[in-house]
Amino acid sequence: MARTNDDVAAVLEEYADLLAITGGEDFKIRVYQKAARSIGAHAADIDGYDAGELRQIPNVGEKIAHKVAEYLRSGTMAQLEELRGRIPAGVRALTRIAALGPKRAMVLHESLGVDSPESLESAIHAGALRDLPGFGAKTEENLLHGIALLRDAGERVQLGVAMPLAEDIVTALKSVQGCRRCGYAGSLRRMKDTIGDIDILATSNRPKVLMSAFIDLPQVTEVIVHGDKKTSVRTSQGLQVDLRVVPPDAWGAAMQYFTGSKAHNIRTREIAGHRKLKLSEYGLFDADTEELIVSKTEEEVYRRLGLPWIPPTLREDIGEIEAALAGELPELVTEDDVCGDLHTHTTLTDGHASLEEMVEAVAGRGYAYYAVTDHGPKLYMQQMTLEKAIAQRERVRELDGTSGLRLLHGVELNIDPDGDVDWPPDVLAGFDLCVASVHSFFDLPKDRTTRRLVRAAEHPCVNIIGHPSARLIGRRPPIDADWDQVFKACARSGTALEINAFPERLDLAAELIRRAKRHGVNFALDSDSHAVGHLDNLRYGIGTAQRGWLTADDVINTWPLDRLTAFLGKKEVLAGAR
Structure with a gap:
């Protein structure tokens, strides 16, 4: 909201x-x-x-x-x-x-x-x-x-801006008399990193009333088009929102069509054509007689095309049609699969909630485990010291087990230009896990950036590379690296790559997730929370992970605690073998 x-x-x-x-x-x-x-x-x-x-x-x-x-x-x-x-x-x-x-x-x-x-x-x-x-x-x-x-x-906004806005609008419209169904579609439903406009669909036996309620919403600053079937407005965020009222019997076909993507829809229409059918936002029709065949649900539209229902986050024409035809669609990771958060911060460094407040909030989410990973000393403005970290560890141990929650004491290390991190291995061995991230020197040459990340991944105490490309959406581009070499190093060394759920990061991006998965890399799906409210951002990371075709088995913090701790301990085994 x-x-x-x-x-x-x-x-x-x-x-x-x-x-x-x-x-x-x-x-x-x-x-x-x-x-x-x-x-x-x-x-x-x-x-x-x-x-x-x-x-x-x-x-x-x-x-x-x-x-x-x-x-x-x-x-x-x-x-x-x-x-x-x-x-x-x-x-x-x-x-x-x-x-x-x-x-x-x-x-x-x-x-x-x-x-x-x-x-x-x-x-x-x-x-x-x-x-x-x-x-x-x-x-x-x-x-x-x-x-x-x-x-x-351009005028695109981050997913984390568009989603709460769309949810507020859908909630408001559902309360309008005569509204039977309402939901968002488009790139928002596909969980893209940025959103150009919001598509909302509804069914109603009183469309004029619904449209009037829509333009009267407090978020609306300008009415672009006002009609009985479609109304477009601009909101205080500068985002255009289109509301379409569709017949109840056309709901499924309309959701399929307006969810997109354009490339995915072209493929589904091609399949329809090969079956002598015609697919549109109104339904699936016989191409010769124009008789309506199905339209009420997305599932029946896809089924009549010879396909299983394809999750919206996969609908980009990047192989989902072929996987569906072969019966090989992945069972995508969901928020319900997540057992814990492995990258969070407290007031010890740059967080806005105490350790106790974060633990209480995480316990309320029903997680099995939770890691606090405040910054290491090389992020100088945070003024972290080893003494502070050890004192925090003692408090973490005191709180461990409260509300049935296993607490892990971690640290977010800083990867310097040469790939070194904050503390030596004998100090890092005292942490339950180590996240290592790039926080500076973003414009190094490609070969040096690659060596930097590979060296960090191969460090015997680094378990996770945090927000690996260091991008800030719309503000800072990804660092330039030979990603396939980085992914090979992570797979070889047993280092997970993070999917940072902060809406301005969503890093790794979906296309890099897919490449990394092909190399056999594991992932950590983290909120990077700096406050209690940030824990809710995990859903944006889930959407990005789904766009990357990940299953729960690919994500280490969906694993039970014993499997996770075995993974975290793997680095020590590798280090001892050297």
Whole structure:
């Protein structure tokens, strides 16, 4: 469900950016950034909070609490509006470019009149940046890449933004009198990383009432098209949402058609044609007589085509039709299969919930085991020390077994440019598991990046490579590596690759998951939670894993504890054999 917290966090992040553009003091900027992260991670929805209640949230001081309370009451923040008025909208747009911070965006505007990503691209190609201090050839290359990323993203939003919005809308429409069925389709149902628009289908005996309720929803800011069968709106997130009302008897065919993908639908229509049938969003018809054969459910549509029901996450024409015809569709991993989370953080480093709060929340999810993996010392801003880690381990041991939950004490290590990690093996041997991740030096040459990841995978104490490509969707591209060499190293060394469920990561991406699976790699499906609310992000990782054709057997944290601990101990066996 979409939360007020996310809106407020975005507003505070914008305020911090605008402070940076206008020369605000660094400490003040950091204060607003910390408050934004704390509010975004706060477990309860802050809608309706007053200033006093807001001050109970960590990192939210008196002044920020009053600003947020003002925003909650009025939908605006006077000082934010004042800052917006001082800064051209084009300069604010520049800050969306990866590798370009707010201060340098203002330098470009004041020095060269750059006021949009397009004008920045022109200035780079004209060589206009070369005389500006701090803007060298490498900077130009990074900026052009950032502009390309921004252009590719276009008006698409992350899965984690689109899904709660769609669920809120579907829930609201289901409560409208006369609505019989309602659900989302399209790329959202296929769980793609980013969503261009949301397709919602419904059946109703009162379509006009349903459409009127749709355009009156609080999320709607613009009505694009308003009709009895189809209405399109734009929401406050800038996302277009299309609602189609279909006949009850056409529900299955409509869901199949509007779920897509286009390539998958072409294949199913080809199969229909070979059987002298015609498939459309209205049903499956006899091609000669146009008599309706089936349309009520997706299952019967696929069955009449000679296929089993194909899960939406597989419908991309990447072999699912052939697998279905051969009876070889995988039994995809589901959220119910997950027995524990192997990558999470607490307030010891950059988390927003204590160890005790995280343990309580995880126990409530019915997991069998849970690993806390706060950062190692090479992520210097987190100020981790071995003494802190050992003290946390002692507390983990004290809590172990509460609510029937087995607690594992882990660590998220930092992979340096040469593939080394934070602590030596004798220290790392004291942890139950080690996740190793790239957090810096993202633009190394391909051969060096490959060696870096291979060396980390072969480390005797590293169990999991976290968010392996280090991508941030729409903001930072994947690091450049020979992935097949990395996958071979992971399969050879018994190192799992993570599917990081954070919506801005979803890393590994589905296409790399499929490649890694062919090499025999195992996977860890983790939330990378920094707050209690982040545990719910696991479902996005599940969708990505399904798009990668994974079964429960491929994912180590669906395994029972004894099998998991045997896998984690395998590295020690390999190390002892050297």
